[in-house]
Amino acid sequence: MDDRGLISRVLAGDASAERELYDAHVDRVFRLVYRMAGDMDHAQDYVQETFIRAFAKLRDFRGDSALSTWLGSIAISVTLNGLRKVKRFREREVALDDAPEIGRSSRDADPDLKTRLHGAIDALPEGYRTVFVLHDMEGYTHEEIGATLGVHPGTSKAQLFRARARLRAALADFVLEQD
Amino acid sequence: MDDRIDDILNEAGHDYHEPPATPRDLMWQRIQAARAAERVTMAPAAPAPDIAPARSRRLMPLAWVTGVAALLALGIGIGRSMEHTPHAAPPAVATAPAPVTAPAPLDTAPVSVAPNATPDAPASRELATVPRIHRGHDVPAIVVNSGTRAGASEAAISQVLGQHLGQSEAFLTLFRSSVENGQTERLAASTARQLLSTNRLLLDSKAGGDARSRQILEDLELVLAQIAQLRAGGDSIHVHLITEGMDQGNVLPRLRTAVPAGI
Numbered sequence: 203m204d205d206r207g208l209i210s211r212v213l214a215g216d217a218s219a220e221r222e223l224y225d226a227h228v229d230r231v232f233r234l235v236y237r238m239a240g241d242m243d244h245a246q247d248y249v250q251e252t253f254i255r256a257f258a259k260l261r262d263f264r265g266d267s268a269l270s271t272w273l274g275s276i277a278i279s280v281t282l283n284g285l286r287k288v289k290r291f292r293e294r295e296v297a298l299d300d301a302p303e304i305g306r307s308s309r310d311a312d313p314d315l316k317t318r319l320h321g322a323i324d325a326l327p328e329g330y331r332t333v334f335v336l337h338d339m340e341g342y343t344h345e346e347i348g349a350t351l352g353v354h355p356g357t358s359k360a361q362l363f364r365a366r367a368r369l370r371a372a373l374a375d376f377v378l379e380q381d
Numbered sequence: 382m383d384d385r386i387d388d389i390l391n392e393a394g395h396d397y398h399e400p401p402a403t404p405r406d407l408m409w410q411r412i413q414a415a416r417a418a419e420r421v422t423m424a425p426a427a428p429a430p431d432i433a434p435a436r437s438r439r440l441m442p443l444a445w446v447t448g449v450a451a452l453l454a455l456g457i458g459i460g461r462s463m464e465h466t467p468h469a470a471p472p473a474v475a476t477a478p479a480p481v482t483a484p485a486p487l488d489t490a491p492v493s494v495a496p497n498a499t500p501d502a503p504a505s506r507e508l509a510t511v512p513r514i515h516r517g518h519d520v521p522a523i524v525v526n527s528g529t530r531a532g533a534s535e536a537a538i539s540q541v542l543g544q545h546l547g548q549s550e551a552f553l554t555l556f557r558s559s560v561e562n563g564q565t566e567r568l569a570a571s572t573a574r575q576l577l578s579t580n581r582l583l584l585d586s587k588a589g590g591d592a593r594s595r596q597i598l599e600d601l602e603l604v605l606a607q608i609a610q611l612r613a614g615g616d617s618i619h620v621h622l623i624t625e626g627m628d629q630g631n632v633l634p635r636l637r638t639a640v641p642a643g644i
Contacts, residue, residue: 221409229403236400245400246408253412254419259618275610276618282603283626316393323397327584327599329606338394352610369394370386 205269212260224253227270230340231277237335238281240324248284252277267349274350282328315376322372330365337362535587542588543640545579549601550636552576553627556608560624573608580605597639600630 208226211219231252236245256273263272323331332351336342337358344355344362351358556569580602588594607623627633 224409224412225405228405228408232403232408233400237398240398242401246404246411250408250412250415253408254415255618255622257412257416258419262617264616276622279607279619279622279626282607283622283629286600286603286626287629315389316396319389319393320397323394327581328603335397338390339397352612366387366390369390373386373389 206265209260209263209269212257220257223269227273228253230270231273234274234336234340235277235281237339238278238332239285244284244288248277248281251280251284255280271346271349275352278332278350282332285328315373318376319369319373322369325372326365326368330361330368333358333361334365334369538583538586538588541579542583542594545576545583546597546601546636547640549576549580549605550633550640553604553633553636557624557627557633560620570609570611573605573611577602577605577609593639597635600632601636604630604632 208219208223212223228249232245232249235248235252236242239245239248252273256276263269323334326334333347336347336350337344342350344358347353347358348355552572559569580598583589584595584598584602589598604623604627607619607626611619611623
């Protein structure tokens with residue numbers, strides 16, 4: 203499908219073109235957002251907000267990247283902003299309950315490997331986690347990641363390398379325990 | 382063992398937040414409803430700030446040059462104070478940005494050692510041996526041999542943290558005001574990258590082990606990373622997402638509270 207033609211129709215007020223544009227991109231956006239958010243309600247909110255903003259600013263889209271790339275970059279910003287709000291709200295709740303500090307992993311808490319790995323991914327800095335999710339889970343190339351995040355593909359590779367190094371370190375003692 | 386762990390990452394990692402089927406129709410209904418509601422309630426849109434008054438257009442580049450020059454001076458001051466601190470393990474500090482007419486290349490990756498330290502200086506050798514830590518683990522970020530060095534290094538980190546927060550506050554205030562004037566100079570991205578490098582190093586240092594410091598550094602990381610990715614000219618949707626994120630996170634007020642008096 204030709205993005206430019208579709209965008210022109212949308213900007214001309216063609217309602218069916220709006221739905222076409224949405225249908226063409228929503229799956230990819232939803233998968234990306236859900237991977238980052240891990241929660242259906244939040245994922246839906248962020249996807250909806252992404253498309254609301256995209257339609258509102260479609261006239262600003264310059265076409266120097268693919269429309270899917272532009273939508274992906276909006277989705278990531280919306281999701282990270284949203285997750286930060288959620289994280290701070292949850293931290294305030296925990297503070298009120300005098301619970302242990304959030305984010306401190308407990309090696310004794312859960313021996314399950316998958317749970318340990320998922321916790322380690324959750325604990326990655328957002329930049330590393332974003333690249334890890336895009337590349338290793340959603341199959342984006344480093345060139346696509348670079349275009350989406352506005353960085354050089356080399357930066358994407360470096361961040362993925364660091365993300366994997368942290369995850370290996372987080373799992374190393376667990377693997378040793380199993381031996 | 383690395384191969385085993387890589388296999389685990391590949392197999393178990395794919396289950397991480399495995400997406401269910403996309404609820405397309407439900408989301409589309411909500412999107413249309415929200416857009417319809419916006420059309421009804423929205424006041425006539427203010428003119429898009431695409432063309433700033435000619436006077437402020439001339440002034441804004443000067444404001445950026447002045448602002449960046451101030452950050453340069455502060456960065457150089459940090460470097461010099463680190464050189465003169467005895468027995469201190471110097472946390473890495475981002476170098477002053479490239480001359481204002483030549484912003485840093487877009488593909489600059491975050492540095493992992495003090496860029497303004499010579500390779501043979503004891504400071505950089507020591508920094509090169511700093512083990513990377515995982516945030517939240519009780520592992521000291523800097524290996525020291527004596528109590529004196531530990532105390533000096535903590536003081537140095539605390540000083541660098543305070544100065545970094547001050548620099549970041551100045552930068553974000555400048556960025557915010559330029560957005561309100563309809564300008565986002567391309568220097569913003571290159572300056573953000575420099576601050577982001579320092580921010581990440583601080584997160585990996587002992588400063589990142591303190592809950593309060595870590596929280597502000599993590600929020601700062603997100604904002605700086607978003608600005609660092611801005612293209613020249615600034616896509617307005619991304620610029621507004623950045624400023625909204627700053628507002629939602631109360632980033633500037635929290636920075637002003639966190640910066641020690643006198644910085």
